[in-house]
Amino acid sequence: MKKKVSDILADFLKEKKIKVVFGIIGSANSHIFDSINNLGYTRIINTHHEQAAVMAAGAYYRGSGKISVAIVTAGAGSSNAITGVISNWADSIPCLIISGQEPIRYINRDKNLRMYGTQGFNSVKMVKDVTKYAVAISDPNKITKELAVATNHALSSRPGPCWIDIPFDIQGEMIQKKKFPLFKVRKEINKKEIKKIVSELNKSSRPLILGGNGIKLSRAKKEFKKFVDQVNIPTLLTWSGIDLLENQNPNFYGRFGIYGQRCANFIIQNSDLIIVFGSRLAIPQIGYDFSQFAPNAKIIIVDIDEKEGEKYKINQHIKADCKDVLIELNQLNKNISIKKNKWIKYCDNLKLKYPLISLEHETEGYENSYKFIDTFSNFIGDDDIIVTDMGTALLSGHQAIKLKKNQVMFTSLGLGEMGYGLPGALGAGLAFPERKVICLNCDGGIMMNLQELHTIIENNVNVKIVIFNNDGYLMIKHTQNMMFKGRYNSVDKKTGVGLPNFKKLLPAFGYNYYRFDIEDREYSIKSFLDDPNPSVLEVFMDPEQQFVPKVKGVLNEDNTIFSPPIEEMSPLLDLDLIEKEMIKGISVKSKAIKR
Numbered sequence: 001m002k003k004k005v006s007d008i009l010a011d012f013l014k015e016k017k018i019k020v021v022f023g024i025i026g027s028a029n030s031h032i033f034d035s036i037n038n039l040g041y042t043r044i045i046n047t048h049h050e051q052a053a054v055m056a057a058g059a060y061y062r063g064s065g066k067i068s069v070a071i072v073t074a075g076a077g078s079s080n081a082i083t084g085v086i087s088n089w090a091d092s093i094p095c096l097i098i099s100g101q102e103p104i105r106y107i108n109r110d111k112n113l114r115m116y117g118t119q120g121f122n123s124v125k126m127v128k129d130v131t132k133y134a135v136a137i138s139d140p141n142k143i144t145k146e147l148a149v150a151t152n153h154a155l156s157s158r159p160g161p162c163w164i165d166i167p168f169d170i171q172g173e174m175i176q177k178k179k180f181p182l183f184k185v186r187k188e189i190n191k192k193e194i195k196k197i198v199s200e201l202n203k204s205s206r207p208l209i210l211g212g213n214g215i216k217l218s219r220a221k222k223e224f225k226k227f228v229d230q231v232n233i234p235t236l237l238t239w240s241g242i243d244l245l246e247n248q249n250p251n252f253y254g255r256f257g258i259y260g261q262r263c264a265n266f267i268i269q270n271s272d273l274i275i276v277f278g279s280r281l282a283i284p285q286i287g288y289d290f291s292q293f294a295p296n297a298k299i300i301i302v303d304i305d306e307k308e309g310e311k312y313k314i315n316q317h318i319k320a321d322c323k324d325v326l327i328e329l330n331q332l333n334k335n336i337s338i339k340k341n342k343w344i345k346y347c348d349n350l351k352l353k354y355p356l357i358s359l360e361h362e363t364e365g366y367e368n369s370y371k372f373i374d375t376f377s378n379f380i381g382d383d384d385i386i387v388t389d390m391g392t393a394l395l396s397g398h399q400a401i402k403l404k405k406n407q408v409m410f411t412s413l414g415l416g417e418m419g420y421g422l423p424g425a426l427g428a429g430l431a432f433p434e435r436k437v438i439c440l441n442c443d444g445g446i447m448m449n450l451q452e453l454h455t456i457i458e459n460n461v462n463v464k465i466v467i468f469n470n471d472g473y474l475m476i477k478h479t480q481n482m483m484f485k486g487r488y489n490s491v492d493k494k495t496g497v498g499l500p501n502f503k504k505l506l507p508a509f510g511y512n513y514y515r516f517d518i519e520d521r522e523y524s525i526k527s528f529l530d531d532p533n534p535s536v537l538e539v540f541m542d543p544e545q546q547f548v549p550k551v552k553g554v555l556n557e558d559n560t561i562f563s564p565p566i567e568e569m570s571p572l573l574d575l576d577l578i579e580k581e582m583i584k585g586i587s588v589k590s591k592a593i594k595r
């Protein structure tokens with residue numbers, strides 16, 4: 001039986017049970033919209049910017065583990081999508097992008113020219129380096145195979161975005177329909193390597209587990225939790241693995257990194273064996289100087305990407321899917337017996353001694369964002385989803401939040417693009433229509449995808465938005481304080497960054513407005529969260545508030561930056577105290593720091 005190419009695409013979405021896709025229509029992708037709506041299985045969410053469509057499609061996956069699709073048009077529709085594509089690429093989020101393109105006759109005619117036809121350009125060439133697979137369809141008969149191949153690439157091994165570009169006339173061609181091919185993805189694991197983890201654990205007296213995004217990507221949260229519960233080893237999480245364990249889990253000792261928690265950073269720097277599951281040990285986690293990271297530890301990483309193990313001197317790299325490794329480890333658990341009582345006592349003591357919220361978070365006259373998140377956590381529902389933008393929302397959100405068992409939390413960490421919050425919340429809300437989404441946002445970040453406030457309302461997504469208002473770009477003010485003696489440029493109203501009155505703006509989009517009241521903190525939070533309609537809570541904070549604790553670089557006279565080891569968080573502690581906490585002695589860099 002002959003069928004139209006775009007109808008086959010709609011059938012493919014149905015066969016893969018893809019119920020929600022995101023996009024913006026143009027002439028060049030109009031067959032596709034028509035076919036999807038005619039079939040009536042997949043719902044198209046019409047965003048107001050293509051970057052938001054791709055971010056939302058990724059967020060749909062981050063929340064639910066189900067792949068989604070962004071459908072964009074030729075030319076600017078495709079170029080607008082790029083930030084979303086790289087966002088998913090950086091965090092290994094699977095997603096398909098289907099772009100319309102000028103008719104094939106113009107592409108063939110204009111091959112060596114800058115532009116194709118009316119508005120088109122070579123979008124596949126543009127995205128080749130930031131996708132796992134990108135293909136332009138020139139033969140309509142290849143559509144069935146290419147859809148299946150791209151989806152398989154997106155989901156298998158280290159996941160990521162894939163792009164299929166389909167010329168307008170090819171979308172409308174009638175072809176013989178074929179079956180969509182299926183792929184086998186599972187790889188064999190090397191059991192000997194995994195046994196080595198057990199023997200290393202048995203030799204260690206200060207073992208540590210680090211959990212990251214790879215665990216979520218391999219859908220191994222349950223297996224990870226079982227492993228941690230059975231071996232009872234102190235465990236730290238990266239920000240992209242933040243919701244793998246609840247705060248109350250007795251083996252959980254915090255989140256580490258440049259914007260980490262003091263307790264977690266001390267533990268890492270004192271351990272003698274670190275088993276890393278699914279984290280690429282990015283700079284925000286380990287600091288700028290790898291030679292100072294975990295100086296006394298053997299490091300074993302489980303990461304499916306071969307290249308990630310070559311980046312630093314790692315003792316062992318198990319190139320496998322986290323889930324396969326954890327399943328195998330859980331069978332070997334009975335062979336693990338570690339003498340770790342002293343170590344656990346040491347870690348427990350750090351936990352007590354360095355709570356996240358402390359005197360460094362007192363801010364006169366304003367709400368401190370860390371204290372806000374600490375209190376706010378107590379009111380977030382047991383299975384709410386938390387999505388953040390960048391700036392204060394990211395930092396205070398990830399440093400101070402206390403997560404419960406079923407809560408889900410994510411943002412775009414690899415790319416760190418402002419504007420992620422609203423499309424992220426949109427995607428999450430559509431993935432879980434029955435759950436509430438909390439979007440932590442900022443006065444600067446929200447402006448970068450402001451238009452999606454309306455997509456959220458239009459699609460009845462239950463989103464609660466917090467806006468931290470600090471008169472502009474606080475993170476960059478701190479950069480200018482460090483680098484340019486506090487000379488502010490383009491960061492606040494005085495230096496040219498004007499921001500709107502959110503009290504007037506948000507109601508225009510249909511949100512009920514609440515202003516956080518420092519005198520009545522809990523009541524403000526409760527009334528905002530209890531409002532059954534979409535609402536926003538604006539939190540005015542000190543426009544100069546510090547983000548602490550933080551591993552702060554120091555500017556040298558030659559404009560280079562001195563990077564301390566991650567146990568040296570600011571406000572700096574006395575050297576005596578650092579000496580006391582560092583079991584094997586302090587770093588030479590610690591001695592060089594002026595306190």
Ligand SMILES: Cc1ncc(C[n+]2csc(CCOP(=O)(O)OP(=O)(O)O)c2C)c(N)n1
Pocket residue numbers: 390391392393416417418419442443444445446448468470472473474475476
């Ligand atoms: C798309 C994009 N443009 C620029 C930046 C650089 N940048 C990082 S943080 C920041 C300021 C963020 O301001 P806001 O969202 O209000 O958060 P705040 O730091 O003020 O809390 C800027 C401009 C970025 N991360 N993403």
Ligand SMILES: [Mg+2]
Pocket residue numbers: 391442443444445468469470471472473474
């Ligand atoms: Mg701001």
